[in-house]
Every structure is written in structure tokens, then in C-alpha cells.
Amino acid sequence: MEMGKGGDSQRVKQRCNVSDKVSFSGGGPSLRSTNRFSVELYTDSKAGRNNTVLLETRVALGLGNRRFRGAKEVSRLGNLQRARGEMVVQGDLVSGGFGETKQWYNYGGGEEEDGSDKCYFRDVSSKNYTIVHDRQGNKCHK
Template identity: 35%
Template sequence: MRMGKNGSLQIVSQTINSNYSIDSKLSSHIYKARLFQNLPFYLYNENVDQGNGSYTSIANVSLGYNEAKFFGSSRFGFLASSLKNVQNGQGSIVVKGNLVTSGLGSTQQVYNYDGTGGCFFRNVSSSNYTILYDKSGNHCSGRKRHSLGYLFGRWRPFLAI
């Protein structure tokens, strides 16, 4: 966390990364599970003195959830998926004395799931209680899909998001 301007500015930036894996062998079959996660968070908040006893408070926030999963075995093939979700919000209010006199706000969210069995995306944004944009559907990344019969021995590890 960074602070500045005599405490009227705060900035928080953090990212949490995690990596889980399980390997097991049952009889002659190998089973593997992998989970990669990335959770970014950013917050900017500043109070700007407007004079005459008022100030504007400005805030921007962004948070995300990114995940890549792999489950598979040498016997049954594999299932893989990735999820990317980011939300952004911006807002400002004008405060005079102890009263909020006006304010504006907007948000955006992009959600994208891509898995062995299918895919889905949604992109939506709003401003001051009005939806500005909302689009969703089944949109795949274009990579070739593989059935569960895909042989585990040919799988190539994918990078964490």
C-alpha cells in the first residue's frame, strides 16, 4: 500500500498466485490434477480539495480472478479449462461539509470461460444505473478441442494465466 499527499492518496496493488497439483498412480494408470490461480487487485483513492469547504473523492478499483485447471489420466484422457474474470469500477463524489452533493460511477466486467466441454463469455458495462453495453455468447479461443479420448501422454502442460 502506498500513501501520499498527506494521507489524501491511497494506492493498493496486490496479486495472489497459487499453484496446486496432485499426482497419483492406481494400478498402471497415472492421474493428475493441476490448478493455477491468479488474483490481481488494484485500488486507487484520492481526495482532491476543491476549496470553499468541499472536496472530490475519486476511486478506481480493479479485481480479477484467473484460473487454469487440468484433470486427467493415462486411461481416460483429460479435461482442461481456463477462466478469466476482470471487474473494473470508477467513481467520484463531491462532498461539501459533511454532505455528498453529487456523484458518478461506472463498472465494467469481462468474463471468459474456455474449457474442454465448451466456452462462454460476457462483457458488460454500466454507468450511473444504465447498462451501456452487454454482450454474451459462446465464443471459443479457436484452439482445437479434444475429446476425452485424447491420450494423456500427448498432453503438453499449459502456463498459468
């Protein structure tokens, strides 16, 4: 965690990596998974025009998971969410601002009857309560 400008600016970055493994005494392939978690937070305030203060915040949350049976990867999941907002404050009143979010989601795992992977992805963004981009599909992005 970093702080600056007398506490008016803050930055936090945290990443966690976790691995686990399950083996069976009767034989068979072991099960293993790896997980990644991340959090980022940034806040700042700046003097604006006409005796206002501009408050800015950015947040990012991430998740990644991969599962293996023996040496073979059997599924994977990725999810990243980002948000950003600014607010203009004059005295005790909010006089303006905006917000936006973006989310990427990708899952792949298992097999369909035809031998292809089961996959799903979605990429969606919004700004000021309006969806500005939304794409989804069933193709794997390896």
C-alpha cells in the same frame, strides 16, 4: 501499499499466484491447476471549486484459473471487475458524483458432442445505474 498527500491518497496492489498438483499412485494423468488473484485499490481527494472536495476511488478485482489433466488444458476461467466513482462533497453534504463498473468474464472447457469447446463470455458495463454495454456469447477467445 503506498500512501501520499498526508494520507489523503492511497494505492494498494496485490497479486497472488497459486499452483497445485494431484498425482495418482495407480497411474493416469495428474491433475494440476494454476490460479491468479489480484486486487487494486486507489483513493484520492482533491480540492474542488466553491469550497468542495472531490473524492475519487477506483477498484479492480481479478481472477484467473487454468486446469490441466496431464499436459492438456481442460478448462480456463478469467474474470475481471473494475469500478470507478467520484463524489463531490461540500461541507457534510454530497452535492454530486458518478459511478461506473465494467466486468469481463470468459470460461472455456470440456467438449460438446460435436468436438467443439464449451465456452461462454460476457462483457458488461454500467454507468450511474444504467447498463451501457452488454455483450455475451459462446465463442472461445483463446
